[in-house]
Amino acid sequence: MTNPQLLWLRKNLFNTWYNSLLTIICIAFLIWLAKSIIIWTTTQAQWTVVQVNLRLFLVGRFPQSLYWRVWIVLAIASTLTAITWGVFSSKQHLTKRQIAVYTFIIAGFLMGLPGDLTSRSWLLLISILLAIGFGIGRKFPKIILPWLSLTWLLSFSLIIWLIGGGLGWQSVSTNSWNGLLLTLLMAAVSIVLSFPIGVLLALGRTSNLPIIRWFSILYIEIIRGLPLIGILFLAQVMLPLFLPVDLRLDRVVRAITGLVLFSAAYMAENVRGGLQAVWRGQVEAAKALGLNSLLVTILIILPQALRAVIPAIVGQFIGLFKDTSLLSLVGLVELTGISRSILAQPQFIGRYAEVYLFIGSIYWVFCYSMSLASRRLEKQISQ
Template structure:
């Protein structure tokens, strides 16, 4: 009898379990039921997607300046290209579009610098984005100084107005939400009661009602000498409304921090604000990334409600263009364009939040 004490090389796995074939067998055709479900799904996709692709791309018309250019029977994207300036800038004077374009470019550069991991001096860039950039944006958009023509806010609209409402609401609601969440967990009865009432009242009222109240009743609570712009009223209403939702998200993150972290901070003799700023909040904010971004996405989509008080955001400006007799019958193209624009921004926020979650996934503190 011959005994072989040599270790034989491992045999390669069967071809049916690796590669594309293996993935298909494991994920789509592993059982008869999954096979049937996969085939039904593929049929439904074929029935729905093929005509949609045919309409949106293959048979679509892209170039032109009137509906006469739409002759193929597919999507008439000429409606979008012909009115793209209005969708991007609203009724902003055409000669001043360079000011909005400058802000678009600055915003893209700043966000790109913050997202790219190898960017040096990120802290300074973040400070510039949160403190200096809003000031530059105000003087560029409003004008009236530095030789710039003054542009009233009722001429703002389209994507520009949507981004203004979303960015201001996002940046302002986060710190207010943090303060409200800390106040609701405070041991001081007056502070806790005030924050609790504020949060519950604002969360219990629809945003449409808040916008109405901000537009109609806010001027009644200030001196007659103070004139509140309609856009400013909307920004105040959106910020207060969203900060109440943000406060509950942050309160959930604070409650998720183990009690041992609070006790460790107290043992070190840290003051309340140092304990929160250096130990508790950094851990809580990391846990709350999905909830915070979800609130930001909801805020971005809720900006379309400002149509109620006469502000023409992206959706409202497209609806106004659809009422033009020259473009009747192209509502599908208009709404698809709006949906795609909102999806791009919301999907971008979602993907970046997932990147932050993976980057900051360092575990939790000891209990």
């Protein structure tokens, strides 16, 4: 250990006798806690419940003969994610050794997942696509960046078509969309729809037109004053009452409506905070140059406002992703709902710790990935 490290420890952890005592007690507690977790994980936990029901956790009752659609969806999403990661890390210097290590770790993790020969073949293909996509994103960032958002939107429509079928393909009922598949779809659709609605509500709340401003204020304050579970029940029960008799919305569509209505109100307040942070002198200068109000909003106000509230927006996205766990209370079998079904199996009754630790780790991986991506985006924008 070098001298600067010793100085840091002495200054921050052992500068007084009571600070030294507290440091020793905390270290001892952390060692005991880590030892207990390792012992329970390796000797006491029965991970058979996860291994046997892994497909139920991931895709639920999706027809096994159509798993190839899910693999194609995973390949598309993984490739676009790798390309996006490559584009936003293009300014960072990465050696060939670092890239090889990252590729080896990701490929090893994917290939280490349990599965048959077909699953392992798909995982190997996805590992190769991840490496190729990351290389393409780093090599052509200026060409790819303007088309990245449009590509994600088009791929999103393709993913919905692959999972749901139709247009000449066998249709798959939404009752068969379960587990992590349903959780990701619900979260992705809700995020994509709630963001523009939230931006429009934020602009409406700052509008000079009284009707638009008061409508936006009433909507935001009413929705923010209601719990999400109440809105989900209202969307399931009352939304069909406002529609024609011959129009029957699917349960998934109604649940998405509830999530979007709820998230858009909070998104509007996050964006409004960014709008208030924009210096009004820039608006006056733009109008003096001859720009109309629409161009001023699109080209000057919104880019700066959204940049200022990226952490708040991503925090809202993370909260929305975790809020999908409430859908099990309205009859949808997403990740939490399928876990309750698995725990009802006679041979796995009482295995709550293993099941909820597994799905908790899944939630953490996706939430931390969104947080990491937002920090990468902030760093990229600030350069």
